[in-house]
Amino acid sequence: MTELVLCDVSRRYGAALAIDSLNLTVSEGEFLTLLGPSGCGKSTTLASIAGLDQPTGGRITFGDRVLVDADTGAYLPPEARGFGVVFQSYALWPHMTVENNVAMSLKLRKVPSAERKKRVAEALDLVELGGLAKRYPGELSGGQQQRVALARAIVFRPPLLLLDEPLSNLDAQLRQQARVWLKDIQRELGLTTIYVTHDQDEALAMSDRIVVMRGGKVIQLGTPKDIYRDPQHPFAASFIGNANLLEVSGGAVAEPGACTVTLADGQPIHGRVPVGGLVSGKQLLAVRPHLIRHEACADASEITVEFGAESYLGDHFEQDVHVAGITLRLSVEEPQPRGTGRIWIRQQDAVVFCADS
Amino acid sequence: MAFLSRTGPHHGTASPPPFDRARLIQWLIFLVTASLMLAPALPILLQVVVDRPLYADDWQFTLGNIAQIFQSERIGRIALTTGLFALFSVIIAEVLGIAAALLIGRTDMPGRKVMGDVLMWPLYLSHLIFALGWVIIYGPSGFVTQLIAQSTGEAPWNLYSIAGMSVVAGISQAPLAYLYCLYGAVRSVDSTLESAARTTGAGPLQVLRKVTLPLMIPSIITSTALNLVIAVETLSIPLFLARPARIDTLSTFLYAEGIAASNPNHGLVAASSLLLMTLVGSTLMLQRMLLRHGHRYETVKGKGSRPMVLGLGKLRWPLAILFATVLITTVVVPIAGIILRAFTSFLSPLVPVSKVLTLNNFDKLFADEANIRAICNTVEIALLSAGLGTLLAVAVALVIQRSDFRFAGTLEALAYSPRVVPGMITGLGVFYAAVILPPMGWLRGNIGIIVVAYVMATLPLAMGVIQPAIVQIGRDLDRAARTVGADWSDAMRFILLPLLKPALLGSFILLFVFHLKSYIIAIFLMAPGLEVMGVSMLSLWTNGDVGVLAAFATFQIVLVATLLLLARFLFKVKIYD
The missing domain is CATH 1.10.3720.10 (MetI-like)
Incomplete structure (x- = not known):
């Protein structure tokens, strides 16, 4: 098993820390996504693995090879690592044809011409661009360019594929197709892949595991289902699935399990604590908009609210509700009449975290 | 697969x-x-x-060479002449260059394209050629000087002076100021900046003066520094125009002492070179210091924005004629003079050109x-x-x-x-x-x-x-x-x-x-x-x-x-x- 291991990796720019003691292990064949808002350190992490950026602390190894070690000063330049990289900008060389873009890595490796031609053709067939070999990048559409970039990154059979927001320059429809297509290729080739994105849908749809990052740190690591259904941190809950975050107060809870919190106006909500160690006082309650109901159901806390403005989003409405000085977003099929009304939140859907996390 | x-x-x-x-x-x-x-x-x-x-x-x-520089009254005078010459020529170059950049880059003056091209000629030619053209036309025995002297009885000007040198050097360096101001500011200023000023009620001329001109300051500083350097080191203009009047600049002094003299005083030449380099170095240092806060003048923000064209109204034709006259007399005529002189044995208003063609x-x-x-x-x-x-x-x-x-x-x-x-x-x-x-x-x-x-x-x-x-x-x-x-x-x-x-x-x-x-x-x-x-x-x-x-x-x-x-x-x- 060739594992990629990041151990205490940090990247400091002057006084700012772009990555803060990151630890991560990626196993062979895995599709791992680094997910977070811009500035969270995900691209810097990817660049450190690729060798395009040099961490100021920590160590990265791949199998038994040390890629970089800040303590010993060891540093392998990108060309000696041999990982495939797809850039957000695609970075296709505009003065070379598609064919030559893809063939570059093989030429540099002195692969004989016949074999080279065959492999370039295979790679272009794989990304369904066989007919465009003689074109220049400027003559291709965004989606085609992105495919060329992928073909260029995998033609030399790298042991690790690094993708930096490769779909962010495509329009919405194309992005969805590309997502399925990219995942298929990855699965067929069994390529270990690290994928950087700020798009939660991409992350959920494609990944074996997701690393949620913020401020250069790992917030949560887990399978897409874990991350979505069982957020361990209010940031994970709000960034993935847009959960409402409410300020509430409650008592101390040491172990994961059930708890009860109150809103500022005194209404109680029954919820659950995923990580424990909750101190009494101010706490944060996360609840997803589509899990807030406006009909009574079992095992749910009933809350009296004021229904407010709604906006039409095609397949559903989003409606504001006001309670105890805070505003919640609600996802409903039909908007509720404005004015006083009631909502229900099931205990399993109300997740309570420490206020300062 | x-x-x-x-x-x-x-x-x-x-x-x-x-x-x-x-x-x-x-x-x-x-x-x-x-x-x-x-x-x-x-x-x-x-x-x-x-x-x-x-x-x-x-x-x-x-340390004798350095001492000699500071003790020599002659070198003091030469340094002063060099300074005056540099100063005057830079002022002429900058005024012409800035005016040209604004007129050509921003207004609807007729013929601005052609004039912009003609203005560039001196940059493509050496100072040597340009100075020669001026001597042939405007020198003491130059064609135009003689023509005027014939009717008035005396020479109207003396090209062989600090003022004369400054005019020639100023005009030959104006293209540099023009280029820096044109591409550094006039062309690249985001026109929304100007539109913004106009929405606050400023008229077009006020916009030029209050927004565009201040944004040109870095370009003006940079081109001034470069032109100062060039004025200090130019040889042919002072050699052609000042030497006959026994005026020396640092460059002609270096030339006379280091090349023309039968027994060159290398110590003195090297020491004056050092003096020259110090002058130039401090000018460029000053430029960098002045531009340290250059981001305050950041102009290239928007892309592909089209510069606003300023309507000159009634002034359109008078300004065009004025500008064309300046260009013809200072650039076109001297260069035409060189070519004419090349094909004649003698050039004077007293003799018809057709008789001396050769x-x-x-x-x-x-x-x-x-x-x-x-x-x-x-x-x-x-x-x-x-x-x-x-x-x-x-x-x-x-x-x-x-x-x-x-x-x-x-x-x-x-x-x-x-x-x-x-x-x-x-x-x-x-x-x-x-x-x-x-x-x-x-x-x-x-x-x-x-x-x-x-x-x-x-x-x-x-x-x-x-x-x-x-x-x-x-x-x-x-x-x-x-x-x-x-x-x-x-x-x-x-x-x-x-x-x-x-x-x-x-x-x-x-x-x-x-x-x-x-x-x-x-x-x-x-x-x-x-x-x-x-x-x-x-x-x-x-x-x-x-x-x-x-x-x-x-x-x-x-x-x-x-x-x-x-x-x-x-x-x-x-x-x-």
């Missing part, structure tokens, strides 16, 4: 080279640049503090083998220097901008250091270096020595063309090359260099034209058989062969014009764009 079935053993990485090739190449570029820049400077510094020429034996250290000057010009040699040498030297200079500039620029080389900052400072060294002194330094540094000795007596001096002197010029072009190329392109297995040098060779082709061509043509017309740098490096056009023209002037000189100048004008037109239409390269 075929691809899948072949995913056997990974094809590994490109085998790492046994040594770090990229680092080696970067060091090599650094060392070449450092020795090229320092080799000529160090001997000058040495010459300042020794008591006899470096090539003599038994020299001893002394090809004699050209016959004489091409009859002299030394002149033919000068033309061949110049072309050969210009080709070599432009090629090598472009090559060095792109290598240095790539290390500075696209590598993690530890001394990239030092390299950049070194590469731009020739800016503080006036051209004549570059030549002097190379001459000294060839005398005392053994490895440079083999350059003596062949064109190599001039090529070295040219490459050194014009490195900042070439970098100025190439560096902005590198900035335009996204960093991901070479990073992508690294990830597929190219080391730094391969990434530069396969990706950056091909993408830089247009900039390299532009740099080559700019340098080639520059070297064709250059004469200052080569002055100290002349030897029999090593003539170049500019220096031969200078000696024609000294010998009083104005007819042959005008023919030579005409030849050079045609050569440069052909080249520029070829570049423009064949390669689509517009230099100074």
Whole structure:
């Protein structure tokens, strides 16, 4: 098993820390996504693995090879690592044809011409661009360019594929197709892949595991289902699935399990604590908009609210509700009449975290 | 899928080279640049503090040369003249340049395109040619001067004065101020800035004065500094116009003491060179200090915005006529004068031109083998220097901008250091270096020595063309090359260099034209058989062969014009764009 291991990796720019003691292990064949808002350190992490950026602390190894070690000063330049990289900008060389873009890595490796031609053709067939070999990048559409970039990154059979927001320059429809297509290729080739994105849908749809990052740190690591259904941190809950975050107060809870919190106006909500160690006082309650109901159901806390403005989003409405000085977003099929009304939140859907996390 | 079935053993990485090739190449570029820049400077510094020429034996250290500079009343007077001349010429150049940039770049003045092109002529020609044109037309026995003197009885002006020199130098340097203001500010100012001012109620003229002009300040400072430097180091304008009136500037003094004198006082020459370099260096330092807060004038923000065109209204035609008159009298007429003089035996309002037409000057010009040699040498030297200079500039620029080389900052400072060294002194330094540094000795007596001096002197010029072009190329392109297995040098060779082709061509043509017309740098490096056009023209002037000189100048004008037109239409390269 060739594992990629990041151990205490940090990247400091002057006084700012772009990555803060990151630890991560990626196993062979895995599709791992680094997910977070811009500035969270995900691209810097990817660049450190690729060798395009040099961490100021920590160590990265791949199998038994040390890629970089800040303590010993060891540093392998990108060309000696041999990982495939797809850039957000695609970075296709505009003065070379598609064919030559893809063939570059093989030429540099002195692969004989016949074999080279065959492999370039295979790679272009794989990304369904066989007919465009003689074109220049400027003559291709965004989606085609992105495919060329992928073909260029995998033609030399790298042991690790690094993708930096490769779909962010495509329009919405194309992005969805590309997502399925990219995942298929990855699965067929069994390529270990690290994928950087700020798009939660991409992350959920494609990944074996997701690393949620913020401020250069790992917030949560887990399978897409874990991350979505069982957020361990209010940031994970709000960034993935847009959960409402409410300020509430409650008592101390040491172990994961059930708890009860109150809103500022005194209404109680029954919820659950995923990580424990909750101190009494101010706490944060996360609840997803589509899990807030406006009909009574079992095992749910009933809350009296004021229904407010709604906006039409095609397949559903989003409606504001006001309670105890805070505003919640609600996802409903039909908007509720404005004015006083009631909502229900099931205990399993109300997740309570420490206020300062 | 075929691809899948072949995913056997990974094809590994490109085998790492046994040594770090990229680092080696970067060091090599650094060392070449450092020795090229320092080799000529160090001997000058040495010459300042020794008591006899470096090539003599038994020299001893002394501070006498420096003392001599500060004690000499003559040098004080010369420094003052140089300062006045520089100041006046820069004021003229800046006023003309700024006005032209605003009028041509921003208004609906009729004929602005053609006038913009004519305004550039002096930049394509050497000071030597321009000064000659002025002497032929406006000198004491010049055509126009005589014409006016005939009717009024006395000469209307005296070109052979500080004022005369300043006008000629000012007009020949106006294009530089114009270019900086046009491209640095007038063309690139985001027009929304101006629109914003207009929405607050400012009229178009107020906008020009309160928004556009202040945004031009960095361009004005930069072009002022450059023009000051050029005014201080120019030789031919003071030599043609001031020497006859027994006025000396630092450059003519250096020329007289170092070249023309039978027994050159090298200590004094080196010490005055140092003085000149200090002047130039402090000017450029001042410019950098003034521009330290340059971001306050950040103008290039919006892209593709179309500059607002200002309607001049009733002033349209009067301004156009005024501007055209200035250009015709100061640029077109002197150049026409040179060409006319080349085809006549004598040029005077008293004799009809048709009676003195002749090809004699050209016959004489091409009859002299030394002149033919000068033309061949110049072309050969210009080709070599432009090629090598472009090559060095792109290598240095790539290390500075696209590598993690530890001394990239030092390299950049070194590469731009020739800016503080006036051209004549570059030549002097190379001459000294060839005398005392053994490895440079083999350059003596062949064109190599001039090529070295040219490459050194014009490195900042070439970098100025190439560096902005590198900035335009996204960093991901070479990073992508690294990830597929190219080391730094391969990434530069396969990706950056091909993408830089247009900039390299532009740099080559700019340098080639520059070297064709250059004469200052080569002055100290002349030897029999090593003539170049500019220096031969200078000696024609000294010998009083104005007819042959005008023919030579005409030849050079045609050569440069052909080249520029070829570049423009064949390669689509517009230099100074």
